Amino acid sequence: MTEFLLELLKKEVKKRGYISEEAVKKISKKTNIPVSGIYGVATFYSFLPTKQQGKNVIHVCTSPTCAIHNSLDLIKFLEKELKIKLGQTAKNKLFSLYETSCIGCCDEAPAMLLNGKPYIKLTKEKIKKILRKCKS
Amino acid sequence: MQILRKTNLKALEKAKKLGAKKVIDILKKKNLTGRGGAAFPTGKKWEFTLNAKSDTKYVICNANEGEPGTFKDRFIIKNNPETLIEGILIAAYVIKAKQAFIYLRGEYDNLRNLLQKTINKVVKKSGVDIKIISGAGAYVCGEETAIIQSIEGQRGHPQYKPPYPAVDGLFGKPTIINNIETLTNVPQAILFNDWDPNLRLMSLSGNIANPGIYELPVGYKLTDLIKKAKPKNKVKAIYFGCFGGCMPYSKIELTPDSICGKNCIIGSYTIIVVDEKQSILDTALSIAHFYCHESCGKCTPCREGTIRVCHLLEKIKSGKATKQDLEILEDLAMNIHETSLCGLGQTSTNHLLTALEFFRKEFEEKLR
Numbered sequence: 280m281t282e283f284l285l286e287l288l289k290k291e292v293k294k295r296g297y298i299s300e301e302a303v304k305k306i307s308k309k310t311n312i313p314v315s316g317i318y319g320v321a322t323f324y325s326f327l328p329t330k331q332q333g334k335n336v337i338h339v340c341t342s343p344t345c346a347i348h349n350s351l352d353l354i355k356f357l358e359k360e361l362k363i364k365l366g367q368t369a370k371n372k373l374f375s376l377y378e379t380s381c382i383g384c385c386d387e388a389p390a391m392l393l394n395g396k397p398y399i400k401l402t403k404e405k406i407k408k409i410l411r412k413c414k415s
Numbered sequence: 416m417q418i419l420r421k422t423n424l425k426a427l428e429k430a431k432k433l434g435a436k437k438v439i440d441i442l443k444k445k446n447l448t449g450r451g452g453a454a455f456p457t458g459k460k461w462e463f464t465l466n467a468k469s470d471t472k473y474v475i476c477n478a479n480e481g482e483p484g485t486f487k488d489r490f491i492i493k494n495n496p497e498t499l500i501e502g503i504l505i506a507a508y509v510i511k512a513k514q515a516f517i518y519l520r521g522e523y524d525n526l527r528n529l530l531q532k533t534i535n536k537v538v539k540k541s542g543v544d545i546k547i548i549s550g551a552g553a554y555v556c557g558e559e560t561a562i563i564q565s566i567e568g569q570r571g572h573p574q575y576k577p578p579y580p581a582v583d584g585l586f587g588k589p590t591i592i593n594n595i596e597t598l599t600n601v602p603q604a605i606l607f608n609d610w611d612p613n614l615r616l617m618s619l620s621g622n623i624a625n626p627g628i629y630e631l632p633v634g635y636k637l638t639d640l641i642k643k644a645k646p647k648n649k650v651k652a653i654y655f656g657c658f659g660g661c662m663p664y665s666k667i668e669l670t671p672d673s674i675c676g677k678n679c680i681i682g683s684y685t686i687i688v689v690d691e692k693q694s695i696l697d698t699a700l701s702i703a704h705f706y707c708h709e710s711c712g713k714c715t716p717c718r719e720g721t722i723r724v725c726h727l728l729e730k731i732k733s734g735k736a737t738k739q740d741l742e743i744l745e746d747l748a749m750n751i752h753e754t755s756l757c758g759l760g761q762t763s764t765n766h767l768l769t770a771l772e773f774f775r776k777e778f779e780e781k782l783r
C-alpha cells in the first residue's frame with residue numbers, strides 16, 4: 280500500500296504544528312505529487328494549517344448546540360485573555376485561536392479542542408484554569 | 416442497549432460458515448438499513464459490490480460523523496469498538512476484500528488509539544488489514560464520493576453519481592461504504608435472533624437537563640422523547656441537526672406518524688432542543704455560518720450562496736435589512752436547495768426555509 284497523503288500531512292502537523300514550505304517540498308519529492316497539488320489538498324482541510332501555529336491551538340465549537348450554550352461569549356473571553364482575535368496566533372507563539380464546526384461533544388456543550396483534545400462543559404473559570412496550565 | 420451487545424467474533428465465525436450469499440440474505444431478511452441518514456438496505460448495497468467483477472475490492476467505514484448535534488458514532492467507538500471492527504471484518508469477508516479503511520474524522524483524533532488497539536486485538540490472523548485514515552476537519556467528507564477523494568489524497572469534493580462506489584469506488588475498485596452504526600449492527604443482526612431492526616441511536620442536545628444518546632424505536636413519539644430529556648424551560652423549537660430543518664414544539668403532536676413531520680428530514684436522528692430564551696435568528700446564523708465554513712466550493716450555488724445567506728442574516732440581525740432583503744433571502748434559500756450539486760448544499764437551507772415558515776415573525780421584527 281502506498282503512503283496516504285492525508286496521513287503524511289497529518290503526521291507533519293502533529294510533529295511541527297503546521298505544514299511548512301520545506302515539508303511540502305519534502306512530501307512532494309516522496310510522493311511525486313507537485314508542490315501546488317499538495318498545497319491544494321492542505322488548504323482544503325481545516326486542520327492542516329500551512330502557517331506556523333502557536334504551541335497551543337484552541338478550536339472553540341460554534342455549531343448550534345454550543346452556540347446555544349454561549350460559546351460565542353467564550354470566544355470573546357478567550358480573545359481578551361489571549362489578546363488575539365479569532366483566527367490569529369499570538370506573537371509569542373504560545374496560542375492560536377480558531378472556531379470549529381461541531382466536535383461531537385454536544386451532550387457536554389460548550390466544548391473546544393485544545394491541541395486536539397476535547398474540553399467540555401466550559402465556563403470562563405474553567406478556561407482560565409486551562410490557560411494557566413498551558414502557560415506554566 | 417442493543418448497540419452495546421458484544422458478539423465476540425461469533426458473528427464472523429457464523430458468517431464464514433454461512434458464506435457470502437447467505438449473509439447478505441440475512442441482512443436483507445432482517446431489514447438492516449444504513450444509519451447514516453439515507454437508510455439504504457445494507458444487504459442490497461453489499462450485493463452490488465459482491466456482484467461487481469474485480470479482483471480488488473475495498474471496505475470503508477465512514478467515521479466522519481459531523482452533523483452538528485450528532486455524537487452517536489463517538490458513543491459506539493468508546494463503548495463497543497470490538498463489535499464495530501467485527502462488522503468491518505464481515506463486510507470484508509463477504510466481498511473478499513483484503514484492505515479496509517476507517518475514515519476517522521479529525522475531531523475524533525483522541526479516539527484513534529482506542530480504535531487502533533481494538534484493531535490490533537480483534538483483527539489478528541483474519542487476513543484483512545484495517546487502516547485508519549485521519550480526516551482533517553471537513554464535514555463534506557461524510558459524503559461517500561468525497562470520502563473516496565479524501566482517502567485518495569485529493570480535496571474532498573463530492574462527485575457526480577453514477578458511477579456508484581459499490582461498483583466504481585476507491586481507486587476505481589468496487590467499494591462498500593457504511594457508517595459506524597450500520598457496521599456495528601451487522602454482527603448483531605447476524606448473531607442475535609431477537610435483534611430489533613427498528614432501534615435507532617438518537618443524539619439529543621440543546622436546552623435540556625438530560626442530553627445524551629437514547630436508543631429508541633423508529634416512530635417513538637417525539638414529545639415523549641423530549642420529556643425524557645427534561646427541557647430546562649418551555650421548548651420553542653426542535654432542530655433535526657443543521658440539515659434536517661426545524662419545527663415548532665407546539666406543532667409536533669400534529670404529525671403522529673412521522674417523528675419529524677413532512678417539512679423536516681430526520682436523517683440520523685439528531686435532535687437539538689431550543690427553548691424560549693433562544694432566538695431563532697441567532698440559531699439560523701449559527702447554522703448558516705456552519706454551511707459557509709463547510710461548503711467544499713465545487714459548485715456555485717452552494718459556495719457563493721452560503722456566503723450570501725450569512726451576509727443577509729447578519730444584515731437582518733443588525734436591523735438594517737428591508738422587506739426586500741428577506742424576500743431575496745428566501746428566494747436564494749430555495750435556489751441553493753434546488754440547484755446545488757450534493758446533499759450538503761441541497762439541505763443547507765432547510766433550517767432557513769422551515770424557520771421562515773414557522774418563525775417568520777422573529778425575522779420580520781428586525782426589518783427596518
Ligand code: SF4
Nearest residue numbers: 711713714717757760
Ligand atoms: S453543494 Fe456545496 S458541498 Fe456539495 S459539491 Fe457543491 S459546493 Fe461542494
Ligand code: FES
Nearest residue numbers: 340345381384385
Ligand atoms: S455543537 Fe458543539 S460539540 Fe456539537
